[in-house]
Amino acid sequence: MATLRLLGIETSCDETSAAVVHGTPDAITLESLVILSQDVHRLFGGVVPEIASRQHLTGIVPAVDAALNEAGVSMADIDAVAVTHAPGLVGALLVGTSYAKTLAFTHGKPVVPVHHMEGHLFATLLEHPNAAPPFTALLVSGGHTLLLDVPEWGTYRLLGQTRDDAVGEAFDKVAKLLGLPYPGGRPIEQLAATAESPEYGHPHHFARPMLRKRAVVTDADYYDCSFSGLKTAVLYAVREAEKTGTLDAQRASIARGFQDAVIDTLTEKVYRAAKAHRRGRIVLGGGVACNGALQIALRERFASRGGDVFAPTPRLSTDNAAMIAAAGLYRFGRSEFASPTLTATAALPIPGLS
Numbered sequence: 001m002a003t004l005r006l007l008g009i010e011t012s013c014d015e016t017s018a019a020v021v022h023g024t025p026d027a028i029t030l031e032s033l034v035i036l037s038q039d040v041h042r043l044f045g046g047v048v049p050e051i052a053s054r055q056h057l058t059g060i061v062p063a064v065d066a067a068l069n070e071a072g073v074s075m076a077d078i079d080a081v082a083v084t085h086a087p088g089l090v091g092a093l094l095v096g097t098s099y100a101k102t103l104a105f106t107h108g109k110p111v112v113p114v115h116h117m118e119g120h121l122f123a124t125l126l127e128h129p130n131a132a133p134p135f136t137a138l139l140v141s142g143g144h145t146l147l148l149d150v151p152e153w154g155t156y157r158l159l160g161q162t163r164d165d166a167v168g169e170a171f172d173k174v175a176k177l178l179g180l181p182y183p184g185g186r187p188i189e190q191l192a193a194t195a196e197s198p199e200y201g202h203p204h205h206f207a208r209p210m211l212r213k214r215a216v217v218t219d220a221d222y223y224d225c226s227f228s229g230l231k232t233a234v235l236y237a238v239r240e241a242e243k244t245g246t247l248d249a250q251r252a253s254i255a256r257g258f259q260d261a262v263i264d265t266l267t268e269k270v271y272r273a274a275k276a277h278r279r280g281r282i283v284l285g286g287g288v289a290c291n292g293a294l295q296i297a298l299r300e301r302f303a304s305r306g307g308d309v310f311a312p313t314p315r316l317s318t319d320n321a322a323m324i325a326a327a328g329l330y331r332f333g334r335s336e337f338a339s340p341t342l343t344a345t346a347a348l349p350i351p352g353l354s
């Protein structure tokens with residue numbers, strides 16, 4: 001496949017992002033990446049869709065201009081515009097798809113529609129060329145928890161998913177219970193790191209959801225996860241601590257207990273998936289993938305089997321347009337171009353999911 005230069009645009013949630021990548025799916029160079037994070041949502045403890053759309057409207061033009069400038073290119077040097085068209089907040093997505101279409105069609109360039117979660121799968125490839133199929137993938141974000149087997153790009157076998165809350169959502173809700181800021185993943189990780197280690201009588205041990213000993217592959221929950229029961233267990237622990245006036249003293253150990261339970265569950269499910277499909281590579285994606293404790297636990301678990309665990313750096317694990325442009329390179333190679341009627345879709349399975 002000839003080398004291409006793509007402009008990527010991502011506006012599915014609360015990041016207005018644009019990026020330029022160059023190359024082929026096997027050898028990608030990131031030429032620029034601009035991410036405008038909408039901090040305003042912190043005031044509300046969650047993303048407010050209407051505000052997100054408005055901020056994308058004001059941010060999209062400067063973000064794209066800055067990405068082109070940073071890469072030292074103009075639209076004349078761009079082969080196509082890759083844009084997130086699903087899934088996400090419809091109003092937010094529409095800003096990206098409308099702008100991408102207008103910009104591309106004015107310059108006579110094609111538009112490549114990209115599924116946001118396929119973007120997360122390609123994020124790691126931008127930093128680790130070996131993070132290519134076949135691999136086991138764990139996509140963990142604010143809205144998704146997907147365990148996939150990926151024999152090749154474009155073929156995604158769904159092994160497991162969450163039965164209720166997504167992992168990131170659970171981190172955000174537990175953070176709220178503990179009085180920590182939104183988004184809660186990073187504050188919980190930081191607080192958990194200060195808690196005393198479980199080996200020395202760590203006080204909070206929460207039941208591991210969907211993690212029975214002697215599980216067999218035919219069990220309905222062999223690969224699936226569930227986090228709402230864990231969230232309720234945290235709620236009771238917080239109430240108990242409040243009753244005894246000890247929440248300040250216990251906050252870190254509750255955070256640690258929650259994070260340990262999540263990590264144990266995810267690590268076991270990923271291990272089962274990689275073992276069953278004989279995969280030596282594990283690729284993490286989505287905002288929760290930058291959790292250092294999760295990465296360490298997975299690396300330790302796979303050390304004896306010689307499995308390689310790849311995770312993107314925080315800048316590329318949260319929502320960004322570089323991953324959309326990278327996935328766009330692959331979809332361009334399959335001549336998957338948008339018609340002028342391309343629109344935004346709130347919920348859509350990843351193309352190639354079975």
Ligand code: KG4
Nearest residue numbers: 141142143168183184185287288291318319
């Ligand atoms: O992929 P992402 O940026 O947006 C979605 O597509 O949802 O993921 C955001 C999620 C939030 O729930 C956030 O709390 C979580 O990723 N997150 C983390 C960490 N950093 C971000 N969760 C656990 N540990 C972290 N260090």
Ligand code: ZN
Nearest residue numbers: 141286287319
């Ligand atoms: Zn995302």
